[in-house]
Amino acid sequence: MTELHHLGVxxxxxxxxxKQVSAVEVATRFLxxxxxxxxxxxxxxxxxxxxxxxxxxxxxxxxxSAGPLEGVPIAHKDVFxxxxxxxxAGSRMLNGYRSPFDATVVARLRQAGMVxxxxxxxxxxxxxxxxxxxxxxxxxxxxxxxHVPGGSSGGSAAAVAARLTPAATGTDTGGSIRQxxxxxxxxxxxxxxxxxxxxxxxxxxxxxxxxxxxxxxxEDCALLLSAxxxxxxxxxxTSLDVAAEDFSAGLGHSLKGLRVGVPxxxxxxGLAADVRSAIDASLAQLQAQxxxxxxxxxxxxxxxxxxxxxxxxxxxxxxxxxxxxVKFGHRAADFADLTDMYKKTRxxxxxxxxxxxxxxxxxxxSHGYYxxxxxxxxxxxxxxxxxxxxxxxxxxxxxxxxxxxxAWKLGDKADDPVASYLADIFTLPASLAGLPCMSLPVxxxxxxxxxxxxxxGNYLQEAKLLNVAHQYQLATDHHKQQAGAxx
Amino acid sequence: MSAxxxxxxxxxxxxxTHAQLSxxxxxxxxxxxxxxxxxxxxxxxxxxxxxxxxxxxxxGAVERAIELGLALGSHIAERSVFARKNYFYxxxxxGYQISQFEIPVVxxxxxxxxLGDEKKTVxxxxxxxxxxxxxxxxxxxxxGGGGQSGIDLxxxxxxxxxxxxxxxxxxxDEAVAxxxxxxxxxxxxxxxxxxxxxxxxxCDANVSVRKPGAALGTRxxxxxxxxxxxxxxxxxYEVRWQIEEIEDGREIQQATVLFNPDTGETRAMRTKEDAAxxxxxxxxxxPPLVIGRDWVERVRAEMVxxxxxxxxxxxxxxxxxxxxxxxxxQSMAMAAYFEATAKACGQPKLASNWIMGEVSRRLNSGxxxxxxxxxxxxxxxxLIGRIADGTISNNAAKQVFDAxxxxxxxxxxxxxxxxxxxxxxxxxLEAIIDEVLAANAKNVEEFKAGNAKAFNALVGQAMKASKGxxxxxxxxxxxxxxxx
Numbered sequence: 001m002t003e004l005h006h007l008g009v010x011x012x013x014x015x016x017x018x019k020q021v022s023a024v025e026v027a028t029r030f031l032x033x034x035x036x037x038x039x040x041x042x043x044x045x046x047x048x049x050x051x052x053x054x055x056x057x058x059x060x061x062x063x064x065s066a067g068p069l070e071g072v073p074i075a076h077k078d079v080f081x082x083x084x085x086x087x088x089a090g091s092r093m094l095n096g097y098r099s100p101f102d103a104t105v106v107a108r109l110r111q112a113g114m115v116x117x118x119x120x121x122x123x124x125x126x127x128x129x130x131x132x133x134x135x136x137x138x139x140x141x142x143x144x145x146x147h148v149p150g151g152s153s154g155g156s157a158a159a160v161a162a163r164l165t166p167a168a169t170g171t172d173t174g175g176s177i178r179q180x181x182x183x184x185x186x187x188x189x190x191x192x193x194x195x196x197x198x199x200x201x202x203x204x205x206x207x208x209x210x211x212x213x214x215x216x217x218x219e220d221c222a223l224l225l226s227a228x229x230x231x232x233x234x235x236x237x238t239s240l241d242v243a244a245e246d247f248s249a250g251l252g253h254s255l256k257g258l259r260v261g262v263p264x265x266x267x268x269x270g271l272a273a274d275v276r277s278a279i280d281a282s283l284a285q286l287q288a289q290x291x292x293x294x295x296x297x298x299x300x301x302x303x304x305x306x307x308x309x310x311x312x313x314x315x316x317x318x319x320x321x322x323x324x325x326v327k328f329g330h331r332a333a334d335f336a337d338l339t340d341m342y343k344k345t346r347x348x349x350x351x352x353x354x355x356x357x358x359x360x361x362x363x364x365x366s367h368g369y370y371x372x373x374x375x376x377x378x379x380x381x382x383x384x385x386x387x388x389x390x391x392x393x394x395x396x397x398x399x400x401x402x403x404x405x406x407a408w409k410l411g412d413k414a415d416d417p418v419a420s421y422l423a424d425i426f427t428l429p430a431s432l433a434g435l436p437c438m439s440l441p442v443x444x445x446x447x448x449x450x451x452x453x454x455x456x457g458n459y460l461q462e463a464k465l466l467n468v469a470h471q472y473q474l475a476t477d478h479h480k481q482q483a484g485a486x487x
Numbered sequence: 488m489s490a491x492x493x494x495x496x497x498x499x500x501x502x503x504t505h506a507q508l509s510x511x512x513x514x515x516x517x518x519x520x521x522x523x524x525x526x527x528x529x530x531x532x533x534x535x536x537x538x539x540x541x542x543x544x545x546x547g548a549v550e551r552a553i554e555l556g557l558a559l560g561s562h563i564a565e566r567s568v569f570a571r572k573n574y575f576y577x578x579x580x581x582g583y584q585i586s587q588f589e590i591p592v593v594x595x596x597x598x599x600x601x602l603g604d605e606k607k608t609v610x611x612x613x614x615x616x617x618x619x620x621x622x623x624x625x626x627x628x629x630x631g632g633g634g635q636s637g638i639d640l641x642x643x644x645x646x647x648x649x650x651x652x653x654x655x656x657x658x659x660d661e662a663v664a665x666x667x668x669x670x671x672x673x674x675x676x677x678x679x680x681x682x683x684x685x686x687x688x689x690c691d692a693n694v695s696v697r698k699p700g701a702a703l704g705t706r707x708x709x710x711x712x713x714x715x716x717x718x719x720x721x722x723x724y725e726v727r728w729q730i731e732e733i734e735d736g737r738e739i740q741q742a743t744v745l746f747n748p749d750t751g752e753t754r755a756m757r758t759k760e761d762a763a764x765x766x767x768x769x770x771x772x773x774p775p776l777v778i779g780r781d782w783v784e785r786v787r788a789e790m791v792x793x794x795x796x797x798x799x800x801x802x803x804x805x806x807x808x809x810x811x812x813x814x815x816x817q818s819m820a821m822a823a824y825f826e827a828t829a830k831a832c833g834q835p836k837l838a839s840n841w842i843m844g845e846v847s848r849r850l851n852s853g854x855x856x857x858x859x860x861x862x863x864x865x866x867x868x869x870l871i872g873r874i875a876d877g878t879i880s881n882n883a884a885k886q887v888f889d890a891x892x893x894x895x896x897x898x899x900x901x902x903x904x905x906x907x908x909x910x911x912x913x914x915x916l917e918a919i920i921d922e923v924l925a926a927n928a929k930n931v932e933e934f935k936a937g938n939a940k941a942f943n944a945l946v947g948q949a950m951k952a953s954k955g956x957x958x959x960x961x962x963x964x965x966x967x968x969x970x971x
Contacts, residue, residue: 081539089538100532103539200539206771236541237773315771318571321582322536326638342575365573365766374768 004029005163006482009072009220012166016061016071023061023071027054027115030073033164034118039140039149041159043078044086045118053115060113069227070113075165077156078119079126079202080106080211085116089202090124090134090152093323093330093349103200104232105169105211112227117165121155124351125320126171126204128152129179129420130413133353138410141184142483143449147407150180156214157184161483167215167224171201173208174308175402175427178439181214182452183407185441187469187479188214189221192459193434194240197232203319205312206238208431217479218440218469222247225462242460250463251470256290258468261395265301266426272405274445279401282442282453282472286399289475291468296391296398300384304428307384309421310364310377311432316354317361323349356417385433388458397468398456401426402439406449426454436462440469441478450481491658496696496733498726499703500662501654502609504669505647506679507619507687508551514618514646515542515585522685526624526639534644536580541772548646549776551678552592552616553786555648558676558793559611561596563783567615569773573766577638578621586649588767591615592776598652599795600668601813602661609665610653616776619645648678654693654703659722663715666690675794675819683713690718694725696733704729705739709746709753721746725753797822805835814843820857824864831868834875841871845888862891869898883907883955910956913965916949919957920965923948934970942966 004012004026015021031047050073057071081087081099088094102110110116123133131139131154139154141147142162149158153170157180160168170177172190181188189212196211203209213224230244262283267276283293325331325345332344350358364373391398404423413420430437436459439452457465473479491498513520516533533540556563570588593614600607621643625636650669656662670688674681681688690712695704709725712718724746729739744753769775792800798812801822807815815825825842829835846867850860870887873879879887879902890901902908910916924931927948933941949962 081537087538094538097538099537099539101539199541202538203541203772234543237543238541238771314768318573318583318766318768321573321575322538322580324575324577324582326577327535327580328537338577362766365768367764367766370766370768 005033005166007166008216009069009167009223010217012072013069013223016057017066019061023054023057023115024051026071027051027073027117030117030165038162038164039142039145039155039158040137041121041139041155041162041164042075042118043088043090043121043136043155046085049084050115050117053110057113057115067111067113069109069223072114072167073117073165074109074114074167074169074224075117075120075156075159076103076106076169077122077153077171079122079171079204080169081200081202082106082116082119085119087119087202088136089126090122090136091349091351091354092135094202095135095330097329099200101200104197104235105228106200108230109169109224109227114227120153120159120168123152123154123176124354125202125316126152126173126176126209127316127353127357129175129424130408130410131155131180132410132414133351135351140410141407141449143185143407144447144484146409147449148183148410150183150403150407152176153180153188153214157181157186157188160184160186160214160216163482167213167220169211169228170214171204171209171211172427172431173205173210173312174431175424177212177214178402178427178437178452178454179424181439182402182441182454183450185444185450185452185478185481185483186214186216187218187221187438187440187473188212189218189225189438189462189465190431190436191225191229191462192240192436194238195229195242195436195460195462197230197236197239199232199235203315205315206319207315208308208312217473218438218466219248219251219473221438222251222466222470225466245463247463247466251467253467253471254290255286255468255471258286258291258397259294259395260286260291261294261296261391261398263296263298263301263391263398263400265298266400270404270422270425271401272445275401275403275405275451278443278445278451279453283399285472285476286468289471294395296394298384298387298391298398298429300380300387301425301429303380304384304432305421305425307377307380308424308428308432309360310373311381313357313361314365314374315361317358317365320350320354320358325349353417381432384429388429388433388435388456392458397461397464400454402452402454403427406445406447406451430454430456435459436465438465438469440472441481442472442476443478444481492699493696493726494730494734495698496726496730497699498658499654499695499697499706500656500659500722501693501706502650502652502656502662502665503691503693503708504650504666505619505689505691506650506673508548508646508648508678509680510545510547510551510646512545512547513644514545514548514616516644518644520645522682524641526637526641528641530621530640530643534580534640536582542585542770544773544776545646548616549592549778550786551646552614552648553778553783554676554678554790555614555650555673556593556596557783557787557790558672559593559596559598561611561614562594563778564590564592564594565778566590567592567776567778569616569770569776570767571770574763576620576623577636578623578640578643580621580640580643584618584620585770585773586617587615590775592778593648598665598668598672600664602664607661607664609655612651612653614648614650617647617649619643619647654695654706659719659726662692662722663719666718667715671794671817676791686713689713692718692722692725694722694729695739696726696729705741707739707742707744707753707755709744710756712746717746717748720748720751721753724751728753791819794822801825805829805839807835807839811836811839811843815839818857824857824860827864828868828871831865832871832875834871837871837875838867841867845885849892861895862888863895866891866895866898873898873902877909877911877958878902879907880909880955880959883909906954906956908956909958910953911958911961913961916953916957916961916965919952920949920962920969923952924969931970942970
């Protein structure tokens with residue numbers, strides 16, 4: 001039998017349900033893997049909490065009350081609040097913070113039987129695409145530790161790629177699931193905005209934030225997404241009133257006749273040659289499996305960068321106002337008066353990138369600039385969403401690269417925020433439109449670094465995306481390739 | 488309309504009223520809204536703005552806003568938008584207040600009321616939903632003290648409807664009459680308990696003065712007026728102050744001021760230069776509030792009869808003068824009491840007289856509310872019935888009413904126990920009158936000499952001799968006949 005830590009969610013669930021392995025055995029193995037905190041992927045682990053949950057799972061497996069994913073471990077990005085583990089959102093501001101409640105997504109995965117393995121490192125308040133913005137140090141890429149894992153769900157991607165956990169949650173605001181999944185050679189999906197509850201996610205940009213699973217395969221993501229999604233109308237007003245769906249049930253469809261839209265704007269000058277060749281090969285593979293490629297246009301792709309970097313910071317500047325030292329989180333030790341307390345607390349508690357976005361956001365919302373920036377950005381955002389609807393008149397799914405390059409080296413873009421904003425170009429449009437989208441590994445580029453293919457679907461068509469990815473993964477083995485550090 | 492001028496200046500007043508809506512739970516969370524609980528015992532994770540919490544609209548608050556809009560003939564917006572008003576303050580947990588900015592739920596409408604004999608109308612600009620902040624407790628409070636301030640978040644997230652008028656009022660009297668009418672309406676339709684001491688109904692008055700025909704003057708906003716008395720005092724003081732400033736050659740600076748009831752003065756809190764940039768933008772956590780016609784009609788169907796509708800009906804159905812109908816419909820309890828009494832005794836005008844007279848007088852002197860009235864409408868109706876059928880005099884009725892008030896017995900039993908039945912037997916009355924005439928020859932002479940007062944004295948003597956049981960009208964008639 002393959003070693004436990006190489007198994008995915010579906011395989012582990014099957015072994016657990018048939019009692020070939022116990023939840024405690026599985027938990028113990030993965031806890032052992034996290035020893036020494038490889039790649040700095042975890043921010044909090046409490047083996048007592050994990051083992052207690054595993055024992056409870058074993059009891060349920062024994063008495064027949066087990067959930068579908070009973071005993072399978074999962075680790076959570078640190079923007080999901082948890083009762084039993086510390087939640088920092090990668091920020092000094094929340095160092096040591098414990099929430100009195102679990103995020104809805106965490107609670108739903110627990111309900112399905114999953115065992116919490118720990119909390120995962122990320123860019124501070126999910127702001128970043130390299131995980132270098134964490135107050136608790138960067139995460140390294142298991143394929144080459146000199147490289148970033150991507151971000152902001154960098155800890156999630158690295159932990160899955162390094163087989164420290166079979167699955168992780170992530171959040172995606174402008175690409176924060178897809179890009180690290182691509183950089184670390186794993187599969188991740190961001191559902192339609194509103195599918196997964198945002199209750200209990202430390203908010204970055206409310207109109208964009210969306211939770212999703214990150215795992216070894218589309219099949220695993222389907223299992224996880226089925227457990228995560230569903231209406232949460234009493235807690236999240238933006239939650240969609242759409243019944244939970246069994247995404248695993250839709251994985252068996254052939255790709256014959258599938259129209260795959262290929263946006264020309266995703267294949268311009270900025271796309272690295274190694275990424276392009278891996279993407280081209282993956283598109284050819286889809287064709288070989290019966291799909292037809294349809295050239296489409298997403299003419300406002302470039303505009304998605306300024307639009308996103310106005311709207312997201314605007315919302316963030318307001319969302320992060322609650323971190324003022326009054327009620328919870330960090331408070332400066334010495335201060336002269338209230339204003340001084342605010343200033344020192346926030347100066348000490350927030351990192352550079354967070355401050356940059358708060359200032360950008362406050363600026364674009366301020367009197368006299370609101371119309372020119374925020375309102376204009378909202379108008380273009382609607383046009384971007386309309387562009388997608390025109391595209392979906394011609395195709396079933398859209399495919400293209402997740403990012404222009406593979407994972408860069410640590411420090412390469414640390415001093416140039418704009419360069420790293422520009423690298424978000426292919427993930428931002430679907431985020432702004434609120435569309436479901438995913439990343440799946442399609443081979444290696446230069447230096448053996450993974451390349452991810454992005455699939456974008458129309459609203460609520462997660463099942464279609466997952467089926468395409470699963471069919472691709474049945475015919476190929478890129479998703480089975482392992483990072484050097486995963487052994 | 489001729490505006491009343493103060494030292495040659497026209498006074499211009501507009502109002503912003505915060506009415507706390509009478510929901511059981513908060514506007515965006517499920518924490519209770521009850522007043523007076525221990526600090527921070529009525530604040531949940533959402534009210535504390537803990538990371539990961541999100542607002543969810545309390546539909547009860549929306550319904551109350553719709554009710555006000557329907558009562559005041561406003562437009563109920565089919566789509567209104569919640570915005571974030573961003574500023575830092577320790578009692579504002581999220582660092583922003585959720586309010587409605589560009590598109591409020593209630594738009595336009597008017598409040599009509601009487602100012603003396605004159606009918607006045609104040610136009611509304613809008614009424615919008617928003618959440619209240621918490622309270623900062625400084626020195627000498629249960630949480631504060633020792634150089635520190637405490638924060639009580641019980642009030643944070645309490646639903647408010649901010650009702651904004653056009654600058655239509657021209658005197659403090661008119662402003663107070665408007666505020667009283669609005670207070671009457673919100674409590675009548677039940678969307679607000681109207682408790683001004685507890686802050687459930689607080690007014691901000693925007694006051695400016697100008698020479699008649701001139702453009703609007705610069706206004707100063709008097710915040711948080713929580714009694715009608717202070718409202719009048721504050722506006723009067725502010726008007727005098729502004730006129731003095733202008734007369735002394737100084738310009739009025741736009742400012743927010745507070746009224747100090749101890750000194751009777753207003754004082755500037757902050758001026759326009761300190762005005763914060765609130766960086767309003769639509770709250771991405773709350774989708775636009777959509778109110779379909781069917782919802783509005785459902786609310787309309789369940790609404791109580793409005794006071795002016797009821798007053799018109801009282802005039803039509805019971806033949807009451809307008810004044811009576813307007814007075815009786817100042818509160819729902821009074822109107823209901825009137826209607827029950829009138830129906831039971833079949834004497835609506837007498838019922839109206841009694842309620843506006845004796846009943847109100849007794850309630851006022853005891854500082855009681857209608858709900859605490861110890862005399863039931865059935866009892867009052869029985870009493871009025873006995874006046875109408877001539878069993879007792881009006882004066883005797885007051886004694887019966889006193890008895891009902893103190894130990895609430897049955898009307899006829901009280902009349903009998905106190906021996907208050909009127910003397911309707913004319914032969915017995917005649918005997919009494921003959922005795923009175925004989926014993927008061929001096930009065931008779933004076934009357935005959937043309938002194939009308941002497942007649943009243945004879946009536947009084949006759950009433951006294953009958954121990955108040957004689958029917959005064961009958962005594963009058965009989966005396967006139969005898970003195971012929």
